[in-house]
Amino acid sequence: MGSPASRIGTAVTVTVALAAGLLTTGATPGHAQSPTGPLVWRSCPADVSDHPALRCAVLSVPLDHRDPQSRHITVTVSRIPATDPARRLGTLVLSPGGPGIGGLAMPAQLHGPGQPPQLGQRYDLVGFDARGVRHSSPVSCGLPVADRAVRYPAPDGSIAHSVAHARATAQACRREAADVLPHITTANTARDLDRIRAALGEERISFFGLSYGTYLGAVYATRHPHRTDRVVLDSALDPNRIWYDLVRLGGLGLTQRLPDLTGWVADRHHTYRLGRTAAAVEHRYRTLLRDLDHHPITYPGLVVDGNWLRDYTRDNLEQPDASQFPHIAAVWQELAAASRAPATGTPAVVADAIPATSVPAGAAVPADNRQTVGYAVQCGDAAWPRRPERYAAAVRRDRTLFPEDAGRSATITPCAFWPAPVEAAPMVGAAGPRNILILHNRRDPATPWVSGHGMHQALRHRSTLVTADTGGHGVIGANDCATALALRYLTDDRPHLPASRICPGDGQILRRDAGVGQTYAVPGRGSAPALAPLGR
Structure with missing residues (x-):
């Protein structure tokens, strides 16, 4: 779910009508396509970013993954390679809120002023416009x-x-x-994500998702638990409320x-x-x-x-x-x-x-x-x-x-x-490694705290829930304590998923919270780099 602004925090809440049933780019007739191959990196579209290191590539994917020999569309991917190759930890895939928000600029945004340098140093940062969005066969x-x-x-x-x-x-x-529209779904975007992983030549990927991106990341981690390395979900959607019951939480938030x-x-x-x-x-x-x-x-x-x-x-x-x-x-x-x-x-x-x-x-x-x-x-x-x-x-x-x-x-x-949906709503479950960090503000008007707790309950032992005792949508970059925990988890050579806890605005643990778990001391204010706002 989106918002008017974003950080890596955030994402960060946006004319031309298309001919009936057609996509503007990337659509090909119903012929068999070659298997996923290496990506060819070129300049990105002019409206994405002018960062000199950002490059984009186009990946062909089936419109309907259940029929991979049928019509194909394209998904555009962006990347900035790790600036410290000797200490590279892998690939960190970034997903904004939405649905419908483009993600191609996210790697460049994380290399911008005020952003933590260790992410760009230690990871290839990868963004993408999900199927149907902006530069990935846009729909209308x-x-x-x-x-x-x-x-x-x-x-x-x-x-x-x-x-x-x-x-x-x-x-x-x-x-x-x-x-086209029946195939613009979270399940198919998760399938696209695994094709992106394979095209990048990675056995596993790390993942950061904000708002709607948390649902995509959780679906992917459920379908491919051993293809995920470190996963951070900021302002999570409750996968058991998709979608009307989730949208209805807006009044509570x-x-x-x-x-x-x-x-x-x-x-x-x-x-x-x-x-x-x-x-x-x-x-x-x-x-x-x-x-x-x-x-x-x-x-x-x-x-x-x-x-x-x-x-x-x-x-x-x-x-x-x-x-x-x-x-x-x-x-x-x-x-x-x-x-x-x-x-x-x-x-x-x-x-x-x-x-x-x-x-x-x-x-x-x-x-x-x-x-x-x-x-x-x-x-x-979902219906x-x-x-x-x-x-x-x-x-x-x-x-x-x-x-x-x-x-x-x-x-x-x-x-x-x-x-009616062409397939059942994708499931989120607890099978897999304990490698998912969930961050949520106590008073989030877009995805209320109960939604993040619902994600934690769905993932169970796979996840930790860190609650920031503050308001707004998007935790990283807005709360020092939670930001420090997330950056440490993403960048330590030997990552340790922290215990569930509460982070107030001053960076000190205030109290134990029923249903959240044990609290422990964490670094105080100023220990986490300030993350500048990113444009949504």
């Missing part, structure tokens, strides 16, 4: 990009407009790419994260004038949302309603700790003032909050590529409930339990009208 349903608001129920809780939108979107995807913000704003009442207590600030925010639901504010070129503010707040709460709190508070303050007086122009704090949506003319990647891949994976991995009435009931319940989410996480999606 020809969808409009600005369709986020339809994910929310109406202010009165009705989902009628969401049902109509979900049905129309599913129909568009069947019309534009019905022969937002509710657990929001007090970090409201308490911070209350402590600065002299600046923002939004309330002297966290409860007062939360009440002001709810009142502002309700006002905007019924009386949106029109700025030049922008209409700000309650859902716009909900999305803006949610997206920025995914950033680590309090890094975006001043921006959120400033927008709340401006909108609270504007709700009492007509808007005469777009204020700077609101203008800065408007995301760029333009796509360069002649762009090779369809504008709706990320949306399309997201639907394909989430709808194609969703079919009856709109079930979603309506879930929305009614969750709007009461998690009012700031307004039913967004429980509502219907195109998956309700999607064709």
